[in-house]
Amino acid sequence: MNPAGGDHASDSSGHPWTWPEQTWRAVVDHVRAGRSLKPSSWPGGATCAVALSFDSDHETIELRNGGKSFSRISQGQYGARAGIPRILKTLDRHGVPATFFMPAVSAMLNPAEVSAVADAGHEIALHSWIHEFNSRLDHETERNLALRARDVLERLCGRTPVGMRTASWDFSPWTLKIIREMELLYDSSLMADDEPYELLDHGEPTGIVELPVEWIRDDAVYFNMDRSASLRPYGGPEMVFDIFRRELELAFDEGGMFLLTMHPHHIGHRSRIWILDAIVAAAKAKGSVWFATHADIAAYCARAAGWPPC
Numbered sequence: 001m002n003p004a005g006g007d008h009a010s011d012s013s014g015h016p017w018t019w020p021e022q023t024w025r026a027v028v029d030h031v032r033a034g035r036s037l038k039p040s041s042w043p044g045g046a047t048c049a050v051a052l053s054f055d056s057d058h059e060t061i062e063l064r065n066g067g068k069s070f071s072r073i074s075q076g077q078y079g080a081r082a083g084i085p086r087i088l089k090t091l092d093r094h095g096v097p098a099t100f101f102m103p104a105v106s107a108m109l110n111p112a113e114v115s116a117v118a119d120a121g122h123e124i125a126l127h128s129w130i131h132e133f134n135s136r137l138d139h140e141t142e143r144n145l146a147l148r149a150r151d152v153l154e155r156l157c158g159r160t161p162v163g164m165r166t167a168s169w170d171f172s173p174w175t176l177k178i179i180r181e182m183e184l185l186y187d188s189s190l191m192a193d194d195e196p197y198e199l200l201d202h203g204e205p206t207g208i209v210e211l212p213v214e215w216i217r218d219d220a221v222y223f224n225m226d227r228s229a230s231l232r233p234y235g236g237p238e239m240v241f242d243i244f245r246r247e248l249e250l251a252f253d254e255g256g257m258f259l260l261t262m263h264p265h266h267i268g269h270r271s272r273i274w275i276l277d278a279i280v281a282a283a284k285a286k287g288s289v290w291f292a293t294h295a296d297i298a299a300y301c302a303r304a305a306g307w308p309p310c
């Protein structure tokens with residue numbers, strides 16, 4: 001079912017096993033991976049590109065569904081208050097850049113974080129208005145929220161964001177259309193590859209770089225916890241580091257990109273911040289790794305593909 005009413009909604013009403021070929025092809029082709037944008041080499045002769053990202057969701061994790069639990073809001077505030085300083089200190093010690101995806105509401109609640117991140121030379125990029133699920137919105141609402149979010153980030157950090165990561169990586173039938181209208185350089189919400197690729201819109205090349213994510217390389221998957229549900233972290237920090245390190249090892253062996261998603265309210269804790277430190281150290285120990293923001297990696301891949309400068 002397509003709640004937001006995509007262009008294939010009218011003929012996809014029956015059971016999927018009754019769909020004619022054109023129906024399931026239309027669903028699949030709506031947003032699809034096109035050609036690989038993995039470059040033949042990385043800047044400075046580096047073997048591997050490392051893209052560290054932090055989704056500064058903070059209080060919006062509780063607010064997104066209308067929740068008003070002061071306890072859970074405080075858990076989110078921890079990310080801004082205690083997690084971010086540790087993260088910035090770790091990145092600064094290693095001298096590596098990162099990308100911070102911020103919901104607009106999170107940025108408005110924590111303007112000092114926006115300044116601190118931007119002043120340290122990191123990238124700030126779009127991550128929804130209040131961590132809403134795009135697929136629950138109509139086109140106009142999703143579009144308005146995206147444009148308002150861009151205005152907020154632009155105002156608070158003094159730079160226009162060039163990339164988007166949708167909240168919860170939820171991608172509606174309208175999301176790519178909005179990304180194209182906003183003329184963004186890249187998206188980082190989909191999962192069709194380990195390497196950068198071009199997004200196709202109904203089979204048409206878009207010139208939008210996808211920097212793919214994966215739940216495997218997301219700390220929230222391993223650390224999420226809900227007191228009243230049965231959701232618990234199912235492994236210690238060593239297990240999480242081992243998974244991340246194995247992803248890094250093969251990215252290096254394949255001459256590709258290692259992209260990691262972390263959350264300040266998860267990775268920023270005293271028992272976990274070492275994972276960030278250790279994964280950066282492991283990458284550095286390889287000797288030929290390019291640490292870059294998502295924007296820089298996307299721009300490099302676009303140039304390597306011969307696209308006009310944006």
Ligand SMILES: [Zn+2]
Pocket residue numbers: 055056057127131167168
């Ligand atoms: Zn998020």
